[in-house]
Amino acid sequence: MKVLVKSARIVDNESPFHNKVMDILIDNGVIQEIAPSIEAQDVGREISFENLHVSQGWFDSSVSFGEPGYEDRETIENGLKTAAKSGFTGIALNPGNLPVTDNKGAVSFLRSKAETSPVSLYPIGSLTRNSEGVDMAELYDMQQAGAIAFGDHKKAVSNPNLLKIALQYAQNFDGLVQSFPQENKIAGNGSVNEHENSTYLGLKGIPALAEELQITRDLYILEYTGGKLHIPTISTAKSVEIIRVAKENGLDVSCSVAIHNLLFTDEVLKDFDTNAKVLPPLRTKADIKALIAGVKDGTIDMVTSDHFPVDVEHKKVEFDNALFGTLGLESAFGALLKIFSLKTVIRVLLAGRSRFNLSEDIIDEGSQANFTFFDPDTEYTFELSDIHSTSKNSVFLGEQLKGKVLGIFAKGNFFSA
Known part of the structure; x- marks a missing residue:
């Protein structure tokens, strides 16, 4: 399935597209194209968020x-x-x-x-x-x-x-x-x-x-x-x-x-x-x-x-x-x-x-798509509703935090936060 990421700022020092706002076309888990604007046919899913940033997973x-x-x-x-x-x-x-x-x-x-x-x-x-x-x-x-x-x-x-x-x-x-x-x-x-x-x-x-x-x-x-x-x-x-x-x-x-x-x-x-x-x-x-x-x-x-x-x-x-x-x-x-x-x-x-001798997937054409999507500017108070774990023992409860995760793309699939 083809997936199109729209207008994402790439945060990857190893990538030739570092700090650029680009579209990213993924096909069967592999990055096919990175360009300022991509119009692709047969796209199964489009990923688009306000202030979207992307890094390696x-x-x-x-x-x-x-x-x-x-x-x-x-x-x-x-x-x-x-x-x-x-x-x-x-x-x-x-x-x-x-x-x-x-x-x-x-x-x-x-x-x-x-x-x-x-x-x-x-x-x-x-x-x-x-x-x-x-x-x-x-x-x-x-x-x-x-x-x-x-x-x-x-x-x-x-x-x-x-x-x-x-x-x-x-x-x-x-x-x-x-x-x-x-x-x-x-x-x-x-x-x-x-x-x-x-x-x-x-x-x-x-x-x-x-x-x-x-x-x-x-x-x-x-x-x-x-x-x-x-x-x-x-x-x-x-x-x-x-x-x-x-x-x-x-x-x-x-x-x-x-x-x-x-x-x-x-x-x-x-x-x-x-x-x-x-x-x-x-x-x-x-x-x-x-x-x-x-x-x-x-x-x-x-x-x-x-x-x-x-x-x-x-x-x-x-x-x-x-x-x-x-x-x-x-x-x-x-x-x-x-x-x-x-x-x-x-x-x-x-x-x-x-x-730990694990693969590093640079954000570039031909690489495996292993991404984390986030908005680095959102500020919020960390509350019980932000905890997804079964247990709730967080020392961060009540803290003012900055930056929200929007989702990940790994193993060929997008998972929304």
């Missing part, structure tokens, strides 16, 4: 649903619909379900559940069996089944020798190893950032040291072993500096930051809102300033929604007993545009593709 490197095991939090089907409505044509799905994604059968199951969705689901395999941190999982078999990286979601690799062996072994098939940045013995039972606010609120704190020490250890191991390491969701100023130095020294390391850690400080915890209980915890204004600078200069490779649905029974409880996590897909674009220029926002929403 966005990718999120850290998304959690619930299925299998926690379908009451989120199913794969509805989670992928939420991702599509949020502008993402690809997501990396964390292995923190039940059973854990620690074998090729589990990877194949997740991929099969997404076959009919316009959003591509890329499983992250668990680094260890059952994510227990004891025995290494079947990394090669999972990669052959479609896993794009390996890590125990929100669980640190406590055994340094296990990380060493994993980095050495994964080099045999160019595997990407993830290590969550937290030294558990220092973090203890903390639930918020260790700072004056944690003292004021009477809550146990997680010191920045817990993150920075773990990152330093992991980078020493990476220097010894070689290989590829990804550090998901860093949150402190010193972490940015440690990774910046490691990159300058030639280590093959990448990192991400969660969008909520770029926008909120631990001061939002004054009302004990459990939606703001996230891991790593919300830090300080100084940390946010350094994180934003790290995104701008490329030290931080990508941002992630770190989308984590939690049902009401595990959020509307005492703060210490609430689960960590917030929704993030639906608010990702609007929150980022509050902080960065449109050019930077699109860059960081695409950057994960190259690191």
